[in-house]
Amino acid sequence: MTATAVDAETVRGLVRDLLTAHDPKTTERSAFLHARFDAGLAWVHFPVGLGGLDAPRALQSIVDAELKAAGAPDNNPRRIGIGLGMAAPTVLRFGTQEQRERFLRPLWTGEEVWCQLFSEPGAGSDLAALGTRAVRDGDDWVVTGQKVWTSGAHAARFAILVTRTDPDVPKHQGMTYFICDMHAPGVEVRPLRQITGEAEFNEVYLTEVRIPDAHRLGEVGEGWKVAQTTLMNERVAIGGMEIPREGGLIAPVAQTWRDRPELRTPELHDRLLKLWVEGETLRLVGTRLRQQLAAGAPGPEGSVAKLAFSELNQAVSGLEIELMGEEGLTYDDWTMRRPEKVDFAGRGPGYRYLRAKGNSIEGGTSEVLRNIIAERVLGLPSEPRVDKDVAWKDLPR
The missing domain is CATH 1.20.140.10 (Butyryl-CoA Dehydrogenase, subunit A, domain 3)
Known part of the structure; x- marks a missing residue:
């Protein structure tokens, strides 16, 4: 099924078929969500077999409205917002077919919650200055460093992670992007108490965490692009x-x-x-x-x-x-x-x-x-950046 072959009436027909086969009143929530994903009604613009129909994104509003009117359960999007809004499009664009098939379905159904390991104590606004190191060791990478301001890390199963793999090149060129198992040995999550009194944020310590190369997104050194x-x-x-x-x-x-x-x-x-x-x-x-x-x-x-x-x-x-x-x-x-x-x-x-x-x-x-x-x-001139061509290891910290 191609994007040009899918129109509004086709989508409505698929929704009717889903509701007929899986009545929301009698179908268990997770079973309904799995069926919706398999029917291509999770993200209609995603490829067939990965929760979508290769259809125009605009048709998603029809799916959502008709399922809501029928009383169908949703996937609690606010709870899994990082997975839906950030991890999924990144996995889709840069992931291998095996990675897409492994991660997208449980991400969308909410069975696996995701967080984002980007900011560091010395690399927040200037993310490319990050220093969390990833060193190749056979088929694995050994990661050591600290991340901060990580929303939902205490509830996450996986994380999208950016690391430093080459300190000898300018900061934007020596980064590599991974999927990190938050239950792996060496991952420690500590709460950060906020001004509200609660702790939805965390700091995350990574101590010789082993990540298989099969969990790398994009090419080595292209972490900034990803x-x-x-x-x-x-x-x-x-x-x-x-x-x-x-x-x-x-x-x-x-x-x-x-x-x-x-x-x-x-x-x-x-x-x-x-x-x-x-x-x-x-x-x-x-x-x-x-x-x-x-x-x-x-x-x-x-x-x-x-x-x-x-x-x-x-x-x-x-x-x-x-x-x-x-x-x-x-x-x-x-x-x-x-x-x-x-x-x-x-x-x-x-x-x-x-x-x-x-x-x-x-x-x-x-x-x-x-x-x-x-x-x-607006197309205005960029600010002067004196560190643009300096190797990361030579930057003042």
Whole structure:
């Protein structure tokens, strides 16, 4: 089945067949998800046999809407967002056929949760400066180093990992990308307690962790190229997510405004209107971004959406605190939780205000994103980089 042979009616027919053979009311959740994947209705734009139909990406919305209307279970996408939004497109583009067949199905069904081992204490915004070493030893690589800010590492089965394999060449050229088994000997996960009191982030120590060469993604030394695919998809996943009108963090603020007229002031009214319009603009930008994705891989435009998402969340959560007055100053949820996903909607305004501060760091700092937008979207001259042609081992640290 080719992309040109698949249209909306074909997809609807496949959905009907799935629902007939696997009634969501009587079919166990995991069995339904497996059947959906095998029917090519997981990612319709993926190849046949890997959860897809080789169909236009735009047809996915038809699948999702019809299955939701039928009461079918989903794969809890927020819990496995890193796998869906970052690992899967990277494995699809750079993985071998064996890697695709091994990892994509349990990734999509949520049986195997993924995390991202990229940032390091000395290599966050400048990811290419990373120093986690991978040394070849026969059919394996021996990896030693430290990663930080790793969301969900405590619940992850696998990780996408970028390492340094050649310190004698410039930093962007000596990196190699792997799939890391988070249960392998030598992998240690430690919680990082955040400003909210909980620890969804972690630092991960890798001590002589053996990774088979069969778990390498891309060629040796092409880790930066592979990582760019991951990062572009990450920013789209964060900033281009599908939300309803008046969705996201603007929703609880607007509801409080309607329910609590005694909290209103003209100044807060003007700010709420401005942010509501910005939220609607961002929603439409996300729609346009997803339409662009239907025509190919994500580009630097995803950085625009992610930057706008971060700044809007912080402004809206700040307005919510002010709107609540004295109530907004209370926050008593300092429990040391280990959540597997961020839950803005299920928590109070204090949590939303504190957690939104991290939006301008995760998925690429706002400063880095502004540089990407300036250079790759607006075509402005790049900043001088004196370390571009210097071997990594000779860089000051």
